[in-house]
Amino acid sequence: MHQSKWVFTSVAVATVCSAALFIATSAGAANEDQALLDRAKALFKPLPDSAALENTALTPERVALGKALFYETRVSSDGRQACVSCHNPAYHGGDSLPLSMGIYGKVLPRNAPTVFNTALLVAQHYGGNRASVEEQAVKALTSPVAYGNASYEQAEKKLVVLGYQPWFDKAFPGEAKALSAENWGKAIGAFERTLLTPAPFDRFLKGDGQALSAQAKQGLKTFMDTGCAGCHNGVTVGGQSFQKFGIIQDYWLVTGSTEKEAFKGYDKGRFQDTKNEADAFMFKVPQLRNVAMTPPYFHDGSAATLPQAVRIMAQLQLGKQLSDTQVSDIVSFLESLTGAVPADFSKAPSLPVASH
Amino acid sequence: MHQSKWVFTSVAVATVCSAALFIATSAGAANEDQALLDRAKALFKPLPDSAALENTALTPERVALGKALFYETRVSSDGRQACVSCHNPAYHGGDSLPLSMGIYGKVLPRNAPTVFNTALLVAQHYGGNRASVEEQAVKALTSPVAYGNASYEQAEKKLVVLGYQPWFDKAFPGEAKALSAENWGKAIGAFERTLLTPAPFDRFLKGDGQALSAQAKQGLKTFMDTGCAGCHNGVTVGGQSFQKFGIIQDYWLVTGSTEKEAFKGYDKGRFQDTKNEADAFMFKVPQLRNVAMTPPYFHDGSAATLPQAVRIMAQLQLGKQLSDTQVSDIVSFLESLTGAVPADFSKAPSLPVASH
Numbered sequence: 001m002h003q004s005k006w007v008f009t010s011v012a013v014a015t016v017c018s019a020a021l022f023i024a025t026s027a028g029a030a031n032e033d034q035a036l037l038d039r040a041k042a043l044f045k046p047l048p049d050s051a052a053l054e055n056t057a058l059t060p061e062r063v064a065l066g067k068a069l070f071y072e073t074r075v076s077s078d079g080r081q082a083c084v085s086c087h088n089p090a091y092h093g094g095d096s097l098p099l100s101m102g103i104y105g106k107v108l109p110r111n112a113p114t115v116f117n118t119a120l121l122v123a124q125h126y127g128g129n130r131a132s133v134e135e136q137a138v139k140a141l142t143s144p145v146a147y148g149n150a151s152y153e154q155a156e157k158k159l160v161v162l163g164y165q166p167w168f169d170k171a172f173p174g175e176a177k178a179l180s181a182e183n184w185g186k187a188i189g190a191f192e193r194t195l196l197t198p199a200p201f202d203r204f205l206k207g208d209g210q211a212l213s214a215q216a217k218q219g220l221k222t223f224m225d226t227g228c229a230g231c232h233n234g235v236t237v238g239g240q241s242f243q244k245f246g247i248i249q250d251y252w253l254v255t256g257s258t259e260k261e262a263f264k265g266y267d268k269g270r271f272q273d274t275k276n277e278a279d280a281f282m283f284k285v286p287q288l289r290n291v292a293m294t295p296p297y298f299h300d301g302s303a304a305t306l307p308q309a310v311r312i313m314a315q316l317q318l319g320k321q322l323s324d325t326q327v328s329d330i331v332s333f334l335e336s337l338t339g340a341v342p343a344d345f346s347k348a349p350s351l352p353v354a355s356h
Numbered sequence: 357m358h359q360s361k362w363v364f365t366s367v368a369v370a371t372v373c374s375a376a377l378f379i380a381t382s383a384g385a386a387n388e389d390q391a392l393l394d395r396a397k398a399l400f401k402p403l404p405d406s407a408a409l410e411n412t413a414l415t416p417e418r419v420a421l422g423k424a425l426f427y428e429t430r431v432s433s434d435g436r437q438a439c440v441s442c443h444n445p446a447y448h449g450g451d452s453l454p455l456s457m458g459i460y461g462k463v464l465p466r467n468a469p470t471v472f473n474t475a476l477l478v479a480q481h482y483g484g485n486r487a488s489v490e491e492q493a494v495k496a497l498t499s500p501v502a503y504g505n506a507s508y509e510q511a512e513k514k515l516v517v518l519g520y521q522p523w524f525d526k527a528f529p530g531e532a533k534a535l536s537a538e539n540w541g542k543a544i545g546a547f548e549r550t551l552l553t554p555a556p557f558d559r560f561l562k563g564d565g566q567a568l569s570a571q572a573k574q575g576l577k578t579f580m581d582t583g584c585a586g587c588h589n590g591v592t593v594g595g596q597s598f599q600k601f602g603i604i605q606d607y608w609l610v611t612g613s614t615e616k617e618a619f620k621g622y623d624k625g626r627f628q629d630t631k632n633e634a635d636a637f638m639f640k641v642p643q644l645r646n647v648a649m650t651p652p653y654f655h656d657g658s659a660a661t662l663p664q665a666v667r668i669m670a671q672l673q674l675g676k677q678l679s680d681t682q683v684s685d686i687v688s689f690l691e692s693l694t695g696a697v698p699a700d701f702s703k704a705p706s707l708p709v710a711s712h
């Protein structure tokens with residue numbers, strides 16, 4: 001009897017202790033979570049509900065036209081190239097290639113970033129030479145590697161022949177010249193502005209501590225402690241500024257990048273456009289939303305996997321050698337930036353056919 | 357009074373007469389409809405519910421794998437070519453180009469037909485050199501213009517690296533070598549066998565007289581009277597036999613086709629494969645389902661619009677000059693062969709990303 005009573009008591013005590021310990025741990029974890037959240041909220045922001053330009057409504061007609069044009073290959077010189085060629089729903093808004101491909105199989109000089117959330121970035125292209133998604137879309141029309149049209153007029157004529165006049169009239173009501181290269185850009189821009197991908201990290205930033213796994217939380221901490229968040233911050237976890245790629249040493253010594261014919265040497269980033277030595281090797285900091293879904297990495301696609309990219313960045317930009325655990329944790333955090341492919345994007349539109 | 361009564365009576369008589377006439381006309385129309393239906397049912401068949409091979413279930417796992425592979429560009433040499441490149445939901449299962457484009461922008465020798473209902477055809481390709489959709493998919497892997505792989509082994513290795521082993525294991529349970537070029541073909545074939553597009557004409561064949569407009573019915577009659585249905589018959593309104601293209605005169609004299617480098621002259625159809633003179637200019641009769649949605653026309657895309665194609669066919673094959681009304685009526689009938697893009701096809705899958 002005594003023994004069995006003792007056992008009973010002991011179990012009871014153990015239970016009480018363990019419950020108390022659980023409460024203490026739990027309170028500690030909650031405090032840690034709160035501290036992590038507070039720190040994160042100072043650096044990052046959840047996605048907004050809309051990326052519409054001020055005073056410009058994303059009307060259904062404009063978005064539908066933009067989506068059609070996004071998928072419309074017949075405006076390109078070879079009839080096979082469209083926005084969707086490099087920004088494909090099957091590959092989470094990118095194309096999965098190290099370097100993208102333009103008309104007639106021409107290899108483009110840089111990797112295609114995902115189109116998701118790109119409207120929120122400081123500028124478009126790795127070199128930032130396009131101020132907005134709208135400007136990017138317009139200028140692509142006459143790019144010799146993208147759409148390859150001789151002029152905007154040529155592209156506009158194709159759109160008329162394909163039967164897009166009524167689509168533009170509806171999307172830009174009351175405009176004397178509704179069908180124009182400028183409105184091509186505005187329509188595609190409107191569609192792209194709908195491509196936002198809220199992710200578990202947004203739920204975390206809004207206070208849901210369960211939205212990130214313990215490893216992802218540790219990864220977020222390591223991401224901030226290591227200094228990654230110095231550049232990769234804001235609403236798109238990067239994409240808001242330009243930085244030199246290769247602070248500690250030349251990037252190609254670590255990435256294994258090879259000289260590119262397109263650049264007559266190594267890609268010097270913004271310098272390629274500005275020819276200003278101060279811009280040499282300055283690239284737009286890529287956003288990290290959906291990064292786990294869009295290998296390969298860097299402006300030249302030279303890193304095949306995310307752990308490899310994380311390790312290289314720490315070494316090249318911060319002079320740090322991350323441990324395997326640190327890399328795994330950061331990767332786990334980065335995976336919390338993955339959102340679903342917007343349902344409407346993954347459904348191809350039916351495009352106009354030659355009229356009878 | 358008299359006058360007004362007369363008027364009243366007259367109106368009443370006119371009303372009675374008109375009602376009787378309506379009944380007579382209506383009965384006449386019903387009889388005519390029935391006669392047209394009986395004639396049509398002897399030549400055409402509604403789409404079946406399934407195009408599955410005998411004893412081969414289209415399991416969800418196999419269809420899902422097939423769809424992923426259909427969209428998967430990374431098995432091609434340039435990383436940009438997949439089945440969907442030439443068989444695109446945006447263009448009703450075709451690509452809208454006169455001639456299709458393969459890897460690295462290589463121009464293919466012939467126009468891409470729609471993938472819809474193609475599993476039901478007598479053979480694949482204009483020259484019929486592929487017995488089934490499965491064989492077509494397998495052989496495309498090593499075609500120097502389609503996927504450009506050096507061997508099936510090379511393609512299989514790529515599929516392993518991309519992470520498709522578990523997909524194949526699920527789709528081909530119990531098979532020792534589930535991931536194989538042969539099963540690539542079976543999976544893509546399974547997916548393509550789901551791409552059936554029932555159309556208003558099927559409802560008509562099943563007895564719904566309202567499914568076709570009066571003009572479409574007249575067009576169906578003209579289509580049969582003119583002799584089009586001599587070749588374009590069966591479940592796919594064509595696609596069940598081979599015929600000489602250019603019976604009355606050489607096709608290029610009417611189509612304006614030019615000599616093609618690929619054929620060292622004019623395309624001689626089946627002869628290009630068999631080298632048998634009896635096969636010279638013999639082509640598979642194209643199916644006409646969804647023809648209104650898949651311009652341009654003919655094996656070389658030489659006819660831009662459907663009325664033009666209809667007129668040329670009557671002249672080249674039957675020695676008949678159709679009137680504008682006859683052409684419009686036939687086009688109206690052909691439009692009744694348009695079915696909706698299968699919902700699942702137009703939604704791009706999310707494809708595996710490089711593993712961490």
